[in-house]
Amino acid sequence: MRVALVGWDMDAQVAGELARLGAEVVGFTRWFPDMPVHEVRDGWTLVRCPHRIGGMDRDEAGAFAIAVVREASTSGTGFASDVVHALDRRSRAAAAELASRIPGAALLASLGIAEEGLEDESGFGRRMQPRGWICDHPWVADRLRDRVPPGVAVRLALRGEVDGEAEAGRPATxxxxxxxxxxxxxxxxxxxxxxxxxxxxxxxxxxxxxxxxxxxxxxxxxxxxxxxxxxxxxxxxxxxxxxxxxxxxxxxxxxxxxxxxxxxxxxxxxxxxxxxxxxxxxxxxxxxxxxxxxxxxxxxxxxxxxxxxxxxxxxxxxxxxxLRDLEPSAVAARWLGAYLDAVAGGPAAPRVPGRAVGRGPRLAFPELRSRLALTPISPREVLASWSLRREDWEVALEWAGPEAVRSRPALRLFDVTDLSFDGRNAHSSWDVELGYGEGHRAIPVPRDGRSLAACLGLKTRSGHFHPLVHSRLCHLPREGLAPALPTRRMKVVPRRDPP
Known part of the structure; x- marks a missing residue:
C-alpha cells in the first residue's frame, strides 16, 4: 500500500512507524530556507513543497495545494498512491487536489482537538469528499459522527491527554x-x-x-x-x-x-x-x-x-x-487500519470525470486512435489529457520485452519556442512519469510564454522511451498586465412626458 501524507506539519515518528508496518509512505509538507526539498528518511520519503507564505488561511492553503500538486507531478512520487491522508485543516485542500488526480485513491482526513468545530468548514470543496475521518479525542469523534453523511467512517486514534484543567479530583470520602x-x-x-x-x-x-x-x-x-x-x-x-x-x-x-x-x-x-x-x-x-x-x-x-x-x-x-495507545507505533497501526478499511470497503467518492489509461470505465463508443492534447492553464502551467487504445498499449509492452514489468507510462515535453520543430531541434526536453489509471495531469512550466510539444509513451527502467501518440503545439501566454481597452461611454437622456 502506498500512502501520501499531506500536512502543514509532519509527524516523522508516526510516518516512520507506518513504513515499518509495510506501507510505502511519501510525506508532503512545507519548505523553509536552507532545507532540502527531497529527503529520504528511515524507510519513507519527505517532500517539502515551496509556496508563498502569508495572507489569509484560505489563500495560504490554496498556495500550498498548488505546491503539493506541482512537486508530486515533477517528482512522480504522489500520483500512484492508494490513500491520501490530510493531517490537518490547512492541508485538506492540497490533499483533495492530489486525490482528485489519482483514480481510485481513498481520501482521509484528521480532525484534532485543537480544530474542534471546524469540521463543517472542511476545505475539501465539491471535487472530493473524504471516505473517512481520524480523530484524536473521543468527544471530537462523537460530534463528528453526528455530522458526517452515512457510510463515512470515523475512527479514534488517541494522540495526547485531555486538554483543560488538569486538577486532581478530590477523593469522595x-x-x-x-x-x-x-x-x-x-x-x-x-x-x-x-x-x-x-x-x-x-x-x-x-x-x-x-x-x-x-x-x-x-x-x-x-x-x-x-x-x-x-x-x-x-x-x-x-x-x-x-x-x-x-x-x-x-x-x-x-x-x-x-x-x-x-x-x-x-x-x-x-x-x-x-x-x-x-x-x-x-x-x-x-x-x-x-x-x-x-x-x-x-x-x-x-x-x-x-x-x-x-x-x-x-x-x-x-x-x-x-499510555501504550499514545505511542507512535499504536497510532500508526490505527491509521493503517483506517487506510485498509477505506481502500477495501469505502464508498466511492465523487471526483472530476476523466479518461483512464489501460483501465477504468469503458467509453460509450470505441476509440479509433490514441489521443494526446495540451491545453494552456496559465503562463506557467499546462494541462495534458490523453486516452490510449488498448492495442497501442499492448504493442508498447511487447516492445519493452523483459523490461515491461518495471516500465511506466511517461510524458515527454519539448520546449520549441520560436522554432520550426522537426522532432530533434528542441531547446530542451524533460520527462514526467505518470501513474497507471491517469487520464490528465497539470504540469508546471519553468518559464512563461513557452511553446510546447509533447509525446506520450512507455519508458523503461533503463531509460528507453517508446512513443505512442504526439500532441499538437501548445503556446502559453506571457505574464503581464491585461491590455487596456478603449473606454466606451453612454449618454442617458431623461424621459420627456408628452404634453
Missing part, C-alpha cells in the same frame, strides 16, 4: 460528603444500545439518597444522551456543565472529567472505549454502565466513590494500557 461537598460522576453516553435512560435515572436517584450533594455530568451526542440528561435533570442531580453539552467543547469535556471522582462509560468493554482510557490517564476509576441491573450499577458506583483504594490497581493497569 465519608467526611467530604458529610461536609457538603458531594461526589461528582462523569458519564459518557454512546450511540450504541446500552444503558437505558430510565435505569440510569433510578440508579442515580437511589445513589443520591445515600450521598447528599451528588452531581452527574453527562456527555454524549444523540437522542439517548439527551434522554439521560432530561431524566437526571428531573431528579436534580444533573451538573451545570452538562446543560448544552451536545454543543459543548472538548475543553469542557476535559474539565468535567478531571473534576469527577468516578467515570461511567456506556460500553460493554471499557478497555476499548476512548473516554475510559482518558479517565485512566487522569487517574479516575471507571465503572461500566451497560449490561448491569439497577442494584449492580448502584453497588459499583458506590464502591468506586467510597472505596477508591480498591480501584487503584485497576487504574494503574488502565493507565499503562492508555
Amino acid at each position: 465519608e467526611e467530604g460528603a458529610a461536609g457538603g461537598a458531594g461526589p461528582r460522576i462523569f458519564v459518557s453516553i454512546s450511540r450504541r444500545p446500552g444503558v437505558s435512560p430510565r435505569l440510569a435515572a433510578l440508579a442515580f436517584d437511589e445513589l443520591r439518597r445515600s450521598m447528599p450533594g451528588l452531581s452527574v455530568a453527562v456527555f454524549g451526542v444523540g437522542p439517548r444522551a439527551e434522554l439521560v440528561r432530561r431524566a437526571l435533570d428531573r431528579i436534580g442531580v444533573l451538573a451545570g456543565e452538562s446543560s448544552g453539552s451536545a454543543t459543548g467543547s472538548a475543553a469542557a469535556w476535559g474539565r468535567a472529567l478531571h473534576a469527577a471522582d468516578v467515570v461511567g462509560v456506556d460500553a460493554r468493554r471499557p478497555s476499548e472505549d476512548g473516554a475510559a482510557r482518558l479517565a485512566w490517564l487522569a487517574g479516575r476509576p471507571v465503572v461500566r454502565l451497560s449490561g448491569l441491573d439497577r442494584q449492580a450499577l448502584v453497588r459499583a458506583l458506590h464502591r468506586a466513590i467510597r472505596e477508591p483504594g480498591r480501584f487503584a490497581e485497576d487504574v494503574e493497569a488502565g493507565r499503562a494500557l492508555a
